[in-house]
Amino acid sequence: MGSRGSESGAAIALRGVHKRYSAPDGVIEALAPIDLEIAEGSFVALVGPSGCGKSTLLRIVAGLEPPSGGEVVVRDRARMAYVFQDAHLLPWRTLAGNVALPLELRGEPRSRIDAQVAEALAAVELSGFADSYPAALSGGMRMRASIARALVTKPRLLLMDEPFGALDEITRNRLDERLLALFGAQRFTVLFVTHGIFEATFLAERAIVMSRRPGRVVHDAPSALVGERTAELRGEAAFAREAHELARALERGSR
Amino acid sequence: MSAKGSRLAGLLLPPAIGLLVLLAAFELVARLFFAREAYLLPPPSAIAKAAWQERALLASATLSTGRAAALGFVASGALGVLFAIVLASSRLLERALYPYAIALQTVPIVAIAPLLVVWLGVGPKSVVASAFIVSVFPVVTNTLAGIRAVDPALRDLFRLYGARRFAVLTKLELPHATPSVAVGLRVAAGLAVIGAIVGELVAGFAEHDPGLGIVVMTAYRQLRTDLLFAAVACSAALGIALFSIVSLGAWLWLRRWYSGAR
Numbered sequence: 189m190g191s192r193g194s195e196s197g198a199a200i201a202l203r204g205v206h207k208r209y210s211a212p213d214g215v216i217e218a219l220a221p222i223d224l225e226i227a228e229g230s231f232v233a234l235v236g237p238s239g240c241g242k243s244t245l246l247r248i249v250a251g252l253e254p255p256s257g258g259e260v261v262v263r264d265r266a267r268m269a270y271v272f273q274d275a276h277l278l279p280w281r282t283l284a285g286n287v288a289l290p291l292e293l294r295g296e297p298r299s300r301i302d303a304q305v306a307e308a309l310a311a312v313e314l315s316g317f318a319d320s321y322p323a324a325l326s327g328g329m330r331m332r333a334s335i336a337r338a339l340v341t342k343p344r345l346l347l348m349d350e351p352f353g354a355l356d357e358i359t360r361n362r363l364d365e366r367l368l369a370l371f372g373a374q375r376f377t378v379l380f381v382t383h384g385i386f387e388a389t390f391l392a393e394r395a396i397v398m399s400r401r402p403g404r405v406v407h408d409a410p411s412a413l414v415g416e417r418t419a420e421l422r423g424e425a426a427f428a429r430e431a432h433e434l435a436r437a438l439e440r441g442s443r
Numbered sequence: 444m445s446a447k448g449s450r451l452a453g454l455l456l457p458p459a460i461g462l463l464v465l466l467a468a469f470e471l472v473a474r475l476f477f478a479r480e481a482y483l484l485p486p487p488s489a490i491a492k493a494a495w496q497e498r499a500l501l502a503s504a505t506l507s508t509g510r511a512a513a514l515g516f517v518a519s520g521a522l523g524v525l526f527a528i529v530l531a532s533s534r535l536l537e538r539a540l541y542p543y544a545i546a547l548q549t550v551p552i553v554a555i556a557p558l559l560v561v562w563l564g565v566g567p568k569s570v571v572a573s574a575f576i577v578s579v580f581p582v583v584t585n586t587l588a589g590i591r592a593v594d595p596a597l598r599d600l601f602r603l604y605g606a607r608r609f610a611v612l613t614k615l616e617l618p619h620a621t622p623s624v625a626v627g628l629r630v631a632a633g634l635a636v637i638g639a640i641v642g643e644l645v646a647g648f649a650e651h652d653p654g655l656g657i658v659v660m661t662a663y664r665q666l667r668t669d670l671l672f673a674a675v676a677c678s679a680a681l682g683i684a685l686f687s688i689v690s691l692g693a694w695l696w697l698r699r700w701y702s703g704a705r
Binding site (some may be wrong): 250251252268269270272273274276278279280281289290292293294321322323341 | 594596597599600601602603604605606610614615618619621699700701702
């Protein structure tokens with residue numbers, strides 16, 4: 189495990205990665221051995237029912253949890269950012285202070301930090317709220333700040349763990365569109381965990397569907413959707429077909 | 444009256460009326476049933492008179508005790524937070540030391556106070572030490588609880604960005620713990636006054652700059668119950684004053700981001 193480049197040029201390569209926990213009533217098999225490669229600059233959604241181990245897989249990729257076995261190769265581990273299920277901002281810091289945190293922890297000079305923070309806040313349309321405290325903002329704004337905190341380090345790899353799951357649908361859709369715009373502009377690699385079929389359909393160039401525990405891949409296919417992903421796409425027939433495909437895969441995995 | 448003024452009045456009026464009613468009842472009972480044995484229960488008017496007559500003594504005693512309590516409190520705040528940081532730095536250390544810290548907390552200070560006299564002698568050192576010992580534990584336990592309650596996701600975040608141990612302490616654990624440190628400090632403020640007075644009762648000294656504990660002892664020996672009550676009232680006022688100062692400080696410190704700041 190480490191950041192040495194993979195020979196295939198993949199941003200993430202997993203070989204036989206599996207995970208088991210010991211629980212009071214025996215061993216829980218969380219992840220069946222998984223082989224997976226994620227291409228550099230692609231947007232991949234990881235879809236599955238609750239408790240299927242998709243978040244665990246993401247944490248293993250991030251290095252937050254060790255796998256029970258197998259090999260994890262992340263090409264740009266040093267330029268990786270992670271977005272949690274909730275915003276998880278530091279309440280005692282302003283938005284600007286929160287977004288500056290990763291740079292501070294990496295020891296960037298103050299003079300460079302301010303400009304990068306302003307840029308990241310502008311990217312999520314929060315420039316006017318730099319001096320606000322998280323408690324004064326809506327859930328959607330806090331989530332956007334959390335994304336700005338991830339973007340401020342100019343990541344090559346963005347890991348997102350059901351980032352908009354706690355938001356209402358309108359806010360979630362708007363943030364999905366915002367995220368796609370940022371992805372289009374910066375072309376980092378995104379691994380996006382969600383249990384939302386429509387969200388995965390809308391966002392991903394490739395969707396990976398996982399089964400119930402122990403999680404394994406039951407469906408892995410590139411999106412059939414072509415052209416620009418705008419809000420109107422959600423009303424089109426091709427979108428519905430694609431979502432239906434995912435739903436059936438999810439259904440197969442839940443049995 | 445402005446809206447803000449009437450709200451303030453609504454806040455202050457009920458306790459003020461309550462106090463007046465209590466004092467009136469106290470006065471009535473004392474005058475009706477203890478008229479010939481005023482040393483048992485002097486009426487508030489007599490206590491007020493004694494307090495006025497001895498105002499110089501009470502003022503300097505309050506100041507003396509207040510100084511010792513404040514010193515003990517500051518020591519509690521500084522050493523208490525430091526000790527909590529040391530305990531939080533390792534699970535092993537916490538498991539090894541924390542039970543004894545708790546056990547120590549249950550030892551009554553009245554029982555330790557004579558020991559302080561043996562070690563530190565009669566005088567202000569023992570009084571400050573007593574104020575410190577009584578008030579330090581709430582600071583330790585609350586700080587430790589605050590550090591322990593840090594959101595695991597935030598710890599993950601710091602880990603992902605390669606934060607050093609020191610950065611985790613100063614940028615995550617301590618800021619997160621400040622509201623509970625403030626709770627500990629508020630409790631400690633009241634306890635420091637109690638500790639100082641207990642210290643004075645055992646290790647106080649009448650010759651020079653006597654504190655409220657000494658005034659209580661002297662008044663008791665002379666059966667001057669009115670002065671004794673006055674000294675007790677001064678102690679209570681001192682405790683409330685220190686508590687209020689700390690509460691105000693905590694509120695100013697936390698109000699920008701912490702909704703529970705009062």
